[in-house]
Amino acid sequence: MTRVVDLVEHAPAVRAALPDALGRALAAGDIVEAAPDPYVPGRWSLRAGSKVGAVVVTAPGVDEPVTVRVTPKVPVARLFFLLGHSLDPRGGWRDGDVEVAGHRDLLPALAHALERQVDRALRRGLLQGYHSTEETSLVVRGRIREADQIRRRFGATLPVEVAYDAFTTDIAENRILRAAVERLLRLPGVPREVRGRLLHQRARLADVTVIVRGQPLPSWQPTRLNSRYHHALRLARTILEDASVEHAPGGLRVDGFLFDMNKLFEDFVTVALKETCRGSGLSARLQDPHHLDEATAIRMKPDLVLYGTDGVPCAVVDAKYKAEKRHGFPDADLYQMLAYCTALGLSEGHLVYAKGNASHAAHRVRHAGILIHQHALDLDQEPAGLLADIEEVARRLVNTPRV
Structure with a gap:
């Protein structure tokens, strides 16, 4: 027990x-x-x-x-909206896509969402594609790997070291889906009925190679041919990459699944702002590396920097997912944004928080003339209202005066 x-x-x-x-x-x-x-x-x-x-x-x-x-703190359905929008702002999930409203806990909702996405992806059968294969064969197929043939067979005619492209279901997209299904089946807390449906999806992917734990995930590129897989693959990679916890240090075992709300909020804010500013003629770079000092010894990496057509920075943003505090937001965030503005030569900077004790505020720094904005997003509101707040922040970014 x-x-x-x-x-x-x-x-x-x-x-x-x-x-x-x-x-x-x-x-x-x-x-x-x-x-x-x-x-x-x-x-x-x-x-x-x-x-x-x-x-x-x-x-x-x-x-x-x-x-x-x-x-x-936020409803699970809202968390999935943040996740879906950060993964795909143009075709992000809708409530009907993930169907998590009936789940109060994150892991059951996550397992249910993946199973539904995988089922939609496989409804018309498994995607097929060309997979490069190297093997030893008694029949010549594709091309002979001459160097391997000489090194391994010492001039013998058979067997033959060959390489060929096979048209198969054992491709990167299906391997990623199976790996995510296998991962969730190992986790505790997945409801019995969802586990049963995940086992059914695993059976549909039975002929696909299992990715061994610790191996890198195969790469895939979104195309028109695999468009029905896109949502499932993005959710699967989220499950398989940095959000999973699975290790055994010193005889201890920790097994489960965690979302870091700091990272999720930061991803949502920066991706949503980048998408909203797309039509302004400005370009956005996420996690843009810079240096504070002339000797380039002090590194800094703002969450988002907007550039004009001349390649000069024109706005900077840092997203902060903070717990509510009695006296408002931490002063250290203001000092950090002051450093960003100073190094980038900007007259204004923007801090974006999850809803706390303050709405929009602005502080002008003495003797520097730099104006630092603090924006607060209410994550409890409906997606339309949240995106409207993002558009208001984007409007302020685009209208930031140039030095």
């Missing part, structure tokens, strides 16, 4: 009875903030930060693992 601890993103700490080995595993795993109770042995204080999802932690000598579930 697994004990379950339910937390809410950035909510007050929860006290839970845990074996010390599991408490130390949580503290060392950068999953939640965990601290032992100084007065009551075996009790730990657990507080969730910006990572949401679910993980199971097991430790040597502990029979009962612990499942930690972190619920996001």
Whole structure:
């Protein structure tokens, strides 16, 4: 049996009875903030930060693992809108595409969404394509790999080292989908009915090579031919890349799936602003590297920099997903934006927050004349309202006066 601890993103700490080995595993795993109770042995204080999802932690000598579930502050359907828009702003998911309104927890919603996307992608059969293959054969097919033939066969006629392109379903797109399905089937907390449908999707992909854990994912390019796979592939790569937690340090095992809301909010804001500014004649660069000093020793990387047709920076943005604070937003963010504006030669800078205690505000820096804007986006509103707020921020960016 697994004990379950339910937390809410950035909510007050929860006290839970845990074996010390599991408490130390949580503290060392950068999953939640965990601290032992100084007065009551075996009790730990657990507080969730910006990572949401679910993980199971097991430790040597502990029979009962612990499942930690972190619920996001925003509704799950809204989280999927942010994710879908950041992955594909022009054809982002709609509520009918992901159908997560019936799920309150992130992992069941994620498993359901992937299963629905994979089912839509495979409805007309598995996509086929050409896959380059090198093998040893008794029949000449394609071209003979002469160097390998000489090195391995020492002049023998058969077998033959050949290379050819096979028209098959064992291609990158299908391999990625199967890998994501396999990943979710290993995670705890997937509802039984969703797990059954995922097993059905795995059976449809049975002839596709399984990607071994630790191997890099195969690359794919969006084309007209694989357009019905696009949504499924983007969601699958999100599951398989940096959002998954799966490791076993020092005998401990942590298995689960987490979204970092900091990164999700940053991706949404920058991609949405880039798309909104597309028709303004300005070009946008995300995570644009620069240096603060003339010796190029102090590196900085604003989330988004807009450039004019002359290649000169004309606006800078940094996105900050912050918990609400009693006294508003941190001053350190203003100092960081002041550095960006100074290094880029800009008269204005823009900080974009998730909704906190302040709406739009502007601060003019003494003796520098630099104006720093602070924008707050309400993530609880409907997508249309959220995108309207993005358009207002984009309007201010485009109208930033040139120095």
